[in-house]
Amino acid sequence: MKRVAIAERPNWKALADEYGFAYAMPDGxxxxxxxxxxQFTLHQIEKDIEEGTEELVALCGEFAGRAVxxxxxxxxxxxxxxxxxxxxxxxxxxxxSLYGRFDFTxxxxxPPKLLEFNADTPTSLYEAAVFQWFWLEDRIKAGALPKDADQFNSLHDKLIAxxxxxxxxxxxxxTAFSEELxxxxxxxxxxxxxxxxxxxxVLIDxxxxGLSRNGQFVDLQNRSIDTLFKLYPWEWLIHEEFGSAMPASNTIWIEPPWKMLLSTKAILPELWKLAPNHPNLLECYHEGDxxxxxxxxxxxxxxIFSREGSNVEIRRDGVVLAAPEGPYGDQPRVLQALAPDVVFNGMRPVLGSWIIDQDPAGMGIREDAGLVTGNTSCFIPHAIVG
Incomplete structure (x- = not known):
């Protein structure tokens, strides 16, 4: 694994606009x-990332069966x-279930170590599935990457299937909260x-x-919502005014209700309890244990429900090294052993290993100079070479 400097495509911003990648440069x-x-070898992808992902899918399934x-x-x-x-x-x-994303260091x-599992509403999907694939093809055509360079990326085809x-x-x-670009x-x-x-x-905010008189969810044209994909967290949805009507409705939900069991950092100590010293896990406990x-x-x-690194506190030898502010400070917390400090050219990458259903399907990488990957961390493409 290497971080390799490479010339950017001179027209990449125009391509982002053309392909609808509207958040490629938020606020400039x-x-x-x-x-x-x-850069990765095929062995690193297949033996470490894919097999590690498969291991964690199995562990999460075992835990969900117990936790239900x-x-x-x-x-x-x-x-x-x-x-x-x-x-x-x-x-x-x-x-x-449709998808999920394991975040590794x-x-x-x-072996890759699990930082968290985004089981319900993971984002950065388009750039992982499509835009970095176009980057790979363009760099190969330009001779900047070998002709046999590849990518851990079957996301688009597996999503459609x-x-x-x-x-x-x-x-x-x-649906989503559509004001969030x-x-x-x-x-x-x-x-x-x-x-x-x-x-x-049908796309709907x-x-x-709405909720009909007979307890079924409907859109603005009063059409029944038979199947609903929601990029909106379960932990918010169940506390909404209409949430109590969900169990009696006929709507098929994506992600399904059972994903509530996994879409929380509270699974991290539970997985450690289930499989202590597992090579892909970091030691973790509920605060107060x-x-x-x-x-x-x-x-x-x-x-347990923080997003984009908000309110995550990093302590080393009792000294607080990072503590980004956010709206989640009053929630229960888990305490997780510090991950190995992996640094490439001053940057700390977090590898997002995607699953479609239960199958490893691709990878997206976010990096930051700081200790916590947050909303402003960059997305960096990857390639398999050798």
Whole structure:
């Protein structure tokens, strides 16, 4: 694994505009950065990243099967009891999941270590699936990369194939808080994939979803919402005014209700408890657990529902090295052993290993000079060479 400097395409900004990558430079700041790329060998991808991802998929499945009736765990996630049977039935029915993203730290030599699992509403999908693939093709054509260079990236094709698994008899609705540009653009990309899979798509803002008198969810044209992809977190949705109507509705939800079990950093200590010393896990405990004393005074304290690195506190030998502000400071936290400090040319990469259903499907890399990957961290392409 290397971080390799490379000339950027002179027209990449125009290409981003042409392809609808509207958040490539939010507020004039680089988010997409192709002045470097991360180079991997095929062995590193197949043996470390893909196999590590498969291991964690299996562990998460084993844990979900145990947690689905664990009332203590459900309370810890602040899931009201009115949803417990619905969640359990969703798991027992094997309601279909679309995707997820495991975030790793990895140095190219040691096994990748899990930082967190984005099981419900992962973003950075378009740039991982499409824009970095176009970058790879363009760099090969220009002779900047070898002709046999490749990428860990079957996301686009696997997304389309997975969307074909849902019923096509009615309309397929997709929603997000559309004022958030990145969320809206990720949903628009997924809508293109679903359309290619044969669905009739309706895009709707989360605030425009209504509830009919007979307890069914409808859109602004009063059409029944039979299948709904939501880029909106379960931990918010179940506390919305209309949330209590969800279990009795006929809507098929993507991600399914059982994903509530996994879409939280609270799974990190549970996975460690299930598989202590697993090579892909970092030691982790719920804050207040006496066993957490084994971490000493060096750890990462993470609110269980924080996003984009907000309110994550990094301590080393009792000294706070980073503590980005955010709205999640009043949440329960987990304490996770510090990951190895992997640095390439002054930058710290986090590898997002995507799954479609349960299958490893691609990778996107975010990097930052700081200790916490946040909203302003850059996305860097990758290539498999050798």
């Amino acid at each position: 700041q680089r988010y997409w950065d192709e002045r470097a790329y991360y 009736r664990d009332e203590e765990y459900l309370r810890r996630l602040n899931i009201p009891s009115i949803y417990w049977d619905w969640l359990a039935k969703s798991w027992q029915r094997h309601d279909k 990895y140095d190219g030599t040691s 997975r969307f074909k698994e849902w019923p096509k008899s009615g309309l397929f609705h997709m 990145e969320d809206r653009k990720n949903v628009e990309y997924m809508a293109e994939c679903a359309t290619e899979a044969g669905h009739r798509l 989360i605030a425009d979803i 006496p066993a957490a004393s084994s971490l000493g005074s060096s750890y990462a304290a993470k609110p």
